[in-house]
Amino acid sequence: MSTPRLQIDGLSAISLRDGDRPILRRVSLAVGVGEVHGVVGESGAGKSTIAKAILGIVPSQVKLTGGRIAFEGRDLLSLSRAELRALLGRDIALVPQDPSTALNPSRRIDAQLTDGLRLKRGLSAKDARRRARALLEEVQIRDPERVLVSYPHQLSGGMRQRVLIAAAFGLEPKLVIADEPTTALDVTVQKQILRLIRSLQERHGTSVLFVSHDLGVVAKICDRLSVLYMGRVMEQGATADVLNAPQHAYTRALLAANPRYDRPETGLEPTPPEVIAALRAEIAAFDARAREAPHG
Amino acid sequence: MEHWSPAATIEAEPRPPSVASRLLRDPKVVCAGGFILVLIVLALGAPLIAPMDPLAQNLLLATVPPAGFADAEPGYLLGTDGLGRDVLSRVIFGTQVSLTVAFVAAGLACLIGSLLGLLAGFLGGWVEALISRLVDVWMAFPPVLLSILLVAVLGTGLHSVIAAIVVIDWTRFCRVVRTETMGQAQMDYVIAARTIGFSRPTILFREILPNVVPVLIALLTLEMGIAVVVEAILSFVGLSVSSDTPTWGGMIAEGRQIVHEGWWVLAAPLAALFATVVAFNQLGDGLARSLDPVLRR
Amino acid sequence: MLFAVIVNRMAMALLTLAGVAVVVFVLLRVVPGDPVAMMISPGASAADIAALKAHYGLDAPLFTQFGIWIRGVVVGDFGTSITLHLYVTEVLASRLPATVELAILALLVAVILGGSIAVAGTLMRRTAGEAAIDGLNSVMLAVPDFIWALALVLVFAVALPVLPLTGRIDPSLAEGFATRFYLAESVLTGRFADAGNILSHMAMPTLALALPLAAVIVRLLKQSLKEAMLQDYVLLARIKGFGELRLVLQEALRNAVGPTLALTGVQFTFLIGGTVIVERIFAYPGIGNLAIDAVINRDFPLIQGLVLLFGLIFILINIGVDLTVAALNPRLRHA
Numbered sequence: 001m002s003t004p005r006l007q008i009d010g011l012s013a014i015s016l017r018d019g020d021r022p023i024l025r026r027v028s029l030a031v032g033v034g035e036v037h038g039v040v041g042e043s044g045a046g047k048s049t050i051a052k053a054i055l056g057i058v059p060s061q062v063k064l065t066g067g068r069i070a071f072e073g074r075d076l077l078s079l080s081r082a083e084l085r086a087l088l089g090r091d092i093a094l095v096p097q098d099p100s101t102a103l104n105p106s107r108r109i110d111a112q113l114t115d116g117l118r119l120k121r122g123l124s125a126k127d128a129r130r131r132a133r134a135l136l137e138e139v140q141i142r143d144p145e146r147v148l149v150s151y152p153h154q155l156s157g158g159m160r161q162r163v164l165i166a167a168a169f170g171l172e173p174k175l176v177i178a179d180e181p182t183t184a185l186d187v188t189v190q191k192q193i194l195r196l197i198r199s200l201q202e203r204h205g206t207s208v209l210f211v212s213h214d215l216g217v218v219a220k221i222c223d224r225l226s227v228l229y230m231g232r233v234m235e236q237g238a239t240a241d242v243l244n245a246p247q248h249a250y251t252r253a254l255l256a257a258n259p260r261y262d263r264p265e266t267g268l269e270p271t272p273p274e275v276i277a278a279l280r281a282e283i284a285a286f287d288a289r290a291r292e293a294p295h296g
Numbered sequence: 297m298e299h300w301s302p303a304a305t306i307e308a309e310p311r312p313p314s315v316a317s318r319l320l321r322d323p324k325v326v327c328a329g330g331f332i333l334v335l336i337v338l339a340l341g342a343p344l345i346a347p348m349d350p351l352a353q354n355l356l357l358a359t360v361p362p363a364g365f366a367d368a369e370p371g372y373l374l375g376t377d378g379l380g381r382d383v384l385s386r387v388i389f390g391t392q393v394s395l396t397v398a399f400v401a402a403g404l405a406c407l408i409g410s411l412l413g414l415l416a417g418f419l420g421g422w423v424e425a426l427i428s429r430l431v432d433v434w435m436a437f438p439p440v441l442l443s444i445l446l447v448a449v450l451g452t453g454l455h456s457v458i459a460a461i462v463v464i465d466w467t468r469f470c471r472v473v474r475t476e477t478m479g480q481a482q483m484d485y486v487i488a489a490r491t492i493g494f495s496r497p498t499i500l501f502r503e504i505l506p507n508v509v510p511v512l513i514a515l516l517t518l519e520m521g522i523a524v525v526v527e528a529i530l531s532f533v534g535l536s537v538s539s540d541t542p543t544w545g546g547m548i549a550e551g552r553q554i555v556h557e558g559w560w561v562l563a564a565p566l567a568a569l570f571a572t573v574v575a576f577n578q579l580g581d582g583l584a585r586s587l588d589p590v591l592r593r
Numbered sequence: 594m595l596f597a598v599i600v601n602r603m604a605m606a607l608l609t610l611a612g613v614a615v616v617v618f619v620l621l622r623v624v625p626g627d628p629v630a631m632m633i634s635p636g637a638s639a640a641d642i643a644a645l646k647a648h649y650g651l652d653a654p655l656f657t658q659f660g661i662w663i664r665g666v667v668v669g670d671f672g673t674s675i676t677l678h679l680y681v682t683e684v685l686a687s688r689l690p691a692t693v694e695l696a697i698l699a700l701l702v703a704v705i706l707g708g709s710i711a712v713a714g715t716l717m718r719r720t721a722g723e724a725a726i727d728g729l730n731s732v733m734l735a736v737p738d739f740i741w742a743l744a745l746v747l748v749f750a751v752a753l754p755v756l757p758l759t760g761r762i763d764p765s766l767a768e769g770f771a772t773r774f775y776l777a778e779s780v781l782t783g784r785f786a787d788a789g790n791i792l793s794h795m796a797m798p799t800l801a802l803a804l805p806l807a808a809v810i811v812r813l814l815k816q817s818l819k820e821a822m823l824q825d826y827v828l829l830a831r832i833k834g835f836g837e838l839r840l841v842l843q844e845a846l847r848n849a850v851g852p853t854l855a856l857t858g859v860q861f862t863f864l865i866g867g868t869v870i871v872e873r874i875f876a877y878p879g880i881g882n883l884a885i886d887a888v889i890n891r892d893f894p895l896i897q898g899l900v901l902l903f904g905l906i907f908i909l910i911n912i913g914v915d916l917t918v919a920a921l922n923p924r925l926r927h928a
Contacts, residue, residue: 055832089834101825106847106921115843116833167833432605433612438866438903441884445896448888449620525737529870532739533885548743552874559751566743570736577735 003073004030005175005207006054011067012290013049013058013231023049023062025232025286031175036201036208038222038239040215040254046231047211051177053077054209055094056084071175090120093168095178095197099160099185103152110148113167120171135166139196158189162196169200176201178210182217194221215258219243227251230283249275325582328575335572339391346385347371350542354380359558375560377550383564386542390565393536393543394572396454397527401461402519408462409469410512416470417477418504424474431467439464443526447535457536461523472515476508510587514580521576528569544569602915606908613904614666614897618659621893622651649675651893662897671901672894676887681898685880689902690773691761692868692879698776698795699802699864704857706803707810714811715818715841726811733808738867742801742874749797759876762791798875802864809860810853817849824848851921858914862907 013024024046031037039047052058054069054076069076071092076084096102104112113135114128123131129148136144139162152160161181168176178197182190198221201208212218218225218239225242227235227250235248246252253271320326338345354376361368362375362383369376374383416427443460450456480486480503489503530536531545532552544565551562629645646652650661665672671681714726749756757763762775766787772778776795779788818841821827827844835843868881876882880899887895 057828057831085834085836087834088832094829094832096825096829098825102829104826104830104844104848107844115830115835120834164829429612433609433616437613437900438869438907439863440866440869441888441900441903444869444885444888445617445620445900448891521735522737525739529739532870533873533889535889552743552746555746555750559747562743562747566740566747570740570744573737573740574732574735578731581731 004032005035005072006031006209007070008050008054009068009070011050011053011069012065013046013053014063014065015061016063017061022287022290023231024053025230025283025290026067027226027228027231027233028067029226029233029236031207031209033207034201034205035224036198036210036222038210038212038218038225039228040212040218040225041228042213042254044230045228047213047228048179049231050228051094051179051209051211054177055088055092056081089116089173090171091174093171093173093176095161095165095168095176095181097180097183099157099164100152102164103160105152107151108148109150109152109155109163113148113163113170116167117170131170132166135170136163138169138200139163139166141166157185158193161185161189161193165193165196165200169204169206172204173206175207175209178208180212183212183214190217191220197221215243215254227254229279232283232286234279250279322582322586324578325586328578328582331571331575332579335391335395335575338388339395342389342392346382346388347373348382348385350381350386350389351540352381356380359554359561361558362560362564374564375558377547377558377561378554381542383547383561386547387544387564387568389542390544390547390568393454393531393541394524394527394569397457397461398520398523398576401458401523401527402465402516404458405462405465405519405523406469406512406516409466410473410508412466413470413473414477414505414508417474417480420478427470427474431470434464434467437464440526440529443530444533444535447530452535452537454537457527457530460530461526464526465519465522468519469512469515472511473508476511477504480504480507511584513587514584517576517580517583521573521580524569524572524576598919599912599916602912606905606912609908610901610904614663614901615659617897617900618662619655621891621896622655622658649893662894666901671898674887674892674895676890676892676895681894684883684895685898685902687773688878688880688883691775691877692865692872692881694774694776695795695798695802695868695872695877695879696861696865699799699806700861702799702803703806703810703864707807708814710807710811711814711818712838712841712846714815715822715845716837718819718822726815730808730811733804734812736805736808738801738805738864739870739874741804742798742871745797745801746874756796757794758797759794761794761878762787763794766790794877798871798877801871801874802867805867806857806860806864810857813853813856814849817852818845821845821848847921851918854918854921855914858910858917861914862910865903865906865910 007030009028010026011024011028012022012026014020014022027046027050029037029039039050041047049058049062052062053064054071056076058064064077068078071087076087079087103109110129110132113132114123114125117123117128117131118125121128132148133144136147141147141159141162147155147159147163155163161184165181181197182193185193194217197208200206210218210222222239224237225235225239226233227242227248229250234250235242235246242251243255246255253275257271348371357369357372357376357380358378360372360376360380363370363373365375372382372384374387377383377386412427416424442464446460446463447456450459486503489498527536527543528545528548531543532549534546534549536543536545547565548562548569551558551560551565555562629642629649629651643652650658653661662672669682671685673679674681674684677684710726710730714723717723717726746758750758767775769787770778776788776791779785779791822841822845824845827840830840830844868879869884870881871877872879872881873885880902883895884899884903886892887899
């Protein structure tokens with residue numbers, strides 16, 4: 001396999017507010033060129049922390065205690081703020097979770113789409129606007145001119161998310177991090193958005209790190225998966241393999257807990273307590289090993 | 297998902313520190329409060345503390361610079377003014393007028409404004425509408441102009457200065473208290489009290505008032521600072537107490553006139569005024585922060 | 594919708610002004626002391642005093658006096674100043690431009706100074722720099738324009754005698770102006786030397802008025818900016834690769850201005866009120882200085898005219914602020 005676009009090795013993080021409680025426990029994963037890699041887990045598993053670590057926006061109460069994040073070979077964690085800033089927007093972009101708060105309510109859509117283009121590509125105002133319109137067409141917005149002169153509150157949630165996707169893919173970045181991009185949307189809109197992200201990704205050869213708690217969503221769009229539980233990667237592999245032949249008890253429990261709309265006769269299954277106990281033991285064992293050999 | 301083990305006990309919450317101890321821990325509050333105490337002492341003990349008679353003129357020693365400068369006279373620490381009067385003693389005696397106005401005027405404005413505010417907030421209806429309209433009209437006047445107008449009309453003297461301040465600034469208290477009361481009146485404990493059958497005045501004074509008091513105290517302290525400034529402005533313009541009684545504003549007016557010959561005549565009372573205003577302001581700020589749980593950061 | 598709000602406000606404003614007019618009118622006449630008492634020479638007979646009173650219409654019953662005045666006001670005749678022997682409207686018109694220039698210049702200085710420090714404080718948030726700004730600002734918030742004015746007098750009279758302490762312009766230059774807006778006119782006609790002279794006179798009163806307002810702006814704007822900087826859209830812009838200063842100015846500022854504006858407007862009315870004493874201290878020939886003289890001399894018509902003028906200015910400022918806040922909020926514009 002050629003050098004992966006993104007290679008995370010042994011990333012660890014702790015929460016300073018919570019008495020140094022571990023948030024990430026030596027997470028390792030790789031995202032290849034043109035691959036959509038899903039990071040799945042329940043809330044609190046640490047998925048967002050991985051995304052924030054890549055983007056350099058880890059909050060002050062979280063401390064990264066080890067590991068490296070290699071983007072095309074360069075360790076992002078060792079870059080200066082200026083060097084990281086140069087990469088952001090141009091090579092690495094984000095599709096955020098909540099389209100209602102991710103857009104500035106006081107700025108027009110065209111301003112919010114063109115500013116990045118002008119900053120990173122040096123486009124003139126006219127060229128940037130033309131490109132913005134083309135981008136909106138690419139995300140299947142039928143009346144791009146009207147949307148461009150609108151303010152965020154005048155657009156629906158789905159429209160706003162399309163704008164955000166356009167902004168993320170607009171600079172043709174090498175890596176897009178999608179942080180639960182469909183969670184805040186109606187179920188009917190979710191499918192469209194997923195298909196849109198997939199088509200854009202295929203067209204531009206973009207690598208995508210897709211963070212989600214929803215196995216159903218992840219199944220539709222991801223090539224490979226990393227299943228995360230309490231900051232530890234429990235299972236990793238091609239999507240079909242992981243979902244059809246799960247190796248780890250947690251993955252099995254997750255699958256069982258997911259409502260299957262295509263097979264309504266199967267009910268929701270609560271995770272059996274033995275599984276939870278086994279998981280806790282596994283985590284505790286990891287923590288014990290980590291304490292004895294912090295850099296092992 | 298936390299590791300929440302059932303065996304973990306719930307720790308008893310530590311008792312929050314009392315108001316007084318909190319206040320005393322804030323260095324700004326301590327300094328400000330201390331300074332005001334010093335002022336009170338100076339005001340009460342002026343005849344004993346001031347080195348000279350503030351009214352004694354000595355034209356042979358007019359505009360003598362303060363100690364440490366050339367041509368200074370021993371005994372006149374801050375120099376003398378145009379009529380040879382000791383600046384330091386006059387500043388000390390000036391605290392009497394300033395503090396009297398501060399406490400009396402601010403206190404009365406607070407009392408009247410709060411009463412009206414309580415009534416407006418609690419009774420609502422036409423009472424509230426009337427009082428609100430009154431406040432709006434009142435606040436359309438430029439305060440300084442109004443105070444000058446009132447004093448010019450009521451005649452000079454401490455009572456008119458106090459009256460002027462009260463008449464102008466009661467609105468400040470009324471607005472705040474009205475808003476607070478309206479907010480409190482919606483609260484569950486008030487509704488509960490009413491269902492139990494407490495009469496309205498009882499509810500007003502026993503339930504609502506204690507919750508309004510913290511904001512009021514902070515506002516009162518701030519108002520004292522404002523009152524001191526208004527008095528200074530009025531005596532600057534010549535509309536306060538008679539020109540014999542030493543006031544900081546009067547000294548400032550004279551100092552302004554002779555600023556080239558004797559800058560200390562302006563500097564000393566101005567510094568005193570500045571320190572007093574800042575002290576009241578910091579105290580009020582500190583009180584607001586300590587007493588209002590919302591503001592505490 | 595907006596139109597209805599404006600009309601409603603104007604109606605309220607007129608009502609308030611009417612109330613103000615009545616209060617002042619009554620106040621002046623029911624309490625002791627009148628202009629005649631200020632004007633008579635010692636030894637004047639009772640008949641002389643009575644004649645003088647009749648001359649100024651002060652002997653008629655209160656209601657009649659008010660009626661006469663109101664009738665005049667409606668047609669734009671505010672009476673004649675008793676001390677200056679000119680129409681009140683003329684007097685006000687001749688002195689108002691000076692105060693308008695002073696107030697607007699002070700507002701500009703306050704906004705620029707306060708705004709810059711607020712932005713700097715936001716960039717320095719959670720560092721010692723911000724703590725220093727907060728500490729200094731907390732003291733500055735306590736100091737009224739009166740004290741600033743006199744402190745400036747002290748500094749520039751004694752330590753640095755480089756600025757004139759009184760007046761608006763060198764008397765020798767005062768002739769060559771078509772309007773009373775000396776500063777605006779000199780700048781617009783390219784007479785920069787004259788403008789410089791006027792500015793040197795206006796420097797201290799402007800600063801005295803601007804500093805309290807700047808302190809308020811620093812506190813409000815910095816708070817709003819810091820809150821805006823926590824929002825998701827700022828985070829996303831940061832991920833797009835924008836630097837801190839750009840984030841503050843491009844993303845946070847326009848969302849922070851709204852809440853600051855409303856309170857700044859109120860503070861601006863205090864600034865206008867402050868012109869009364871600041872103009873006095875610097876002998877600046879505006880309506881503030883005029884007001885003090887009018888009151889001391891019990892010049893009733895002039896006092897009434899001034900109070901109405903101040904009241905009108907306050908109300909206009911409040912309406913202006915409300916309109917600006919509404920205009921700046923895209924949600925309200927496209928409602």
